Amino acid sequence: YVRLHGGVPVEFAVDLDNSTPDIDDIKSKITSKTVAICLISPNNPTGVVFNEKSLRELVDIANQHNLYIICDEIYDQIIFDEKFVGIGKVARDSPVIVLNGFSKVHLMSGWRIGYIAFNNSPKLDALRENLPKLARVRIATNLPIQHAALESLRGPQDYISNFVSEIKKRRDLVVKRLNEMPGLSCPNPKGSFYAFPKIEDNRFGTDKEFVTKLLESKGVLTVHGSGFGEQYGSGHFRLVYLPSLEVLDSAMNKIEEFVSQ
Known part of the structure; x- marks a missing residue:
């Protein structure tokens, strides 16, 4: 814009x-x-x-x-x-x-x-x-x-704190799992519902190639970091941790399989 x-x-x-x-x-x-x-x-x-x-x-x-x-x-x-x-x-x-x-x-x-x-x-x-x-x-x-x-x-605002409490559990799961995977590192998000892991291993090519291959081979949809800015976003990908813990855990398993192959 x-x-x-x-x-x-x-x-x-x-x-x-x-x-x-x-x-x-x-x-x-x-x-x-x-x-x-x-x-x-x-x-x-x-x-x-x-x-x-x-x-x-x-x-x-x-x-x-x-x-x-x-x-x-x-x-x-x-x-x-x-x-x-x-x-x-x-x-x-x-x-x-x-x-x-x-x-x-x-x-x-x-x-x-x-x-x-x-x-x-x-x-x-x-x-x-x-x-x-x-x-x-x-x-x-x-x-x-x-x-x-x-x-x-x-109206009542308690649903917001309940929502944030649930999202925090999902954040904790995603960050823990990502940091245990080879070739990835993930800072702990302080807010919102996005994680922005860094791709430490360059064998996957660019961040855009990484997310494309991940989607094609494992069916996990993420967004390439360079789409948010070439200078500082490159070499990262964005992951949304809004889905349920079960869905996120399954997605983490698939990402781990992908980076471990």
Whole structure:
């Protein structure tokens, strides 16, 4: 989407083991043409969740260079080991735009309803003025779905903690099994429902070739890491651990057979 609007996306490094952005790498890539720092936390595809210290550092960088911060927080309640901190808590006067929705946490995938929030930074005056115009056009979410979304917020919320508890068990199984396999290593995701294992053994070819061969020979569908960014995604693959423990265990057996052959 950045390229569609004439921009150039620039990737920055993240320490997957410690769930922290590489601040020096980000600083080194900022130029006079840089417009915004874009984040997804909790992250797809890595499961990384930025802590408050990291978010404050990112806000400081944005302030120094007069940049927007755009943060996707759609997995904000799918957190396993630590408390979630949103960018809004540390934003101060920085122009911060937060994106969120109902498809992940509220299990409303396919309903296509989300929302945008932003602070009172003067740099966002144009957005505040024009966003209501966009909301009034015919592409807006239909009224019944909006009422359903309201009920998902007003009603009982215990299903979320139950859901996260179950997903954590599945994460633990997947990470344990992957790290026991030859030629693979997998950081522990802090949130979302994705694992991002690294392919240590190059005998399978590229990450795209790896996932293609895995699908063709074992029927296990994953996504090649380079599809999320060539620079830092290559040599990885993304795995979704939403299925039941039984299904995941079967998939892990098949992946183990594949990498052990």
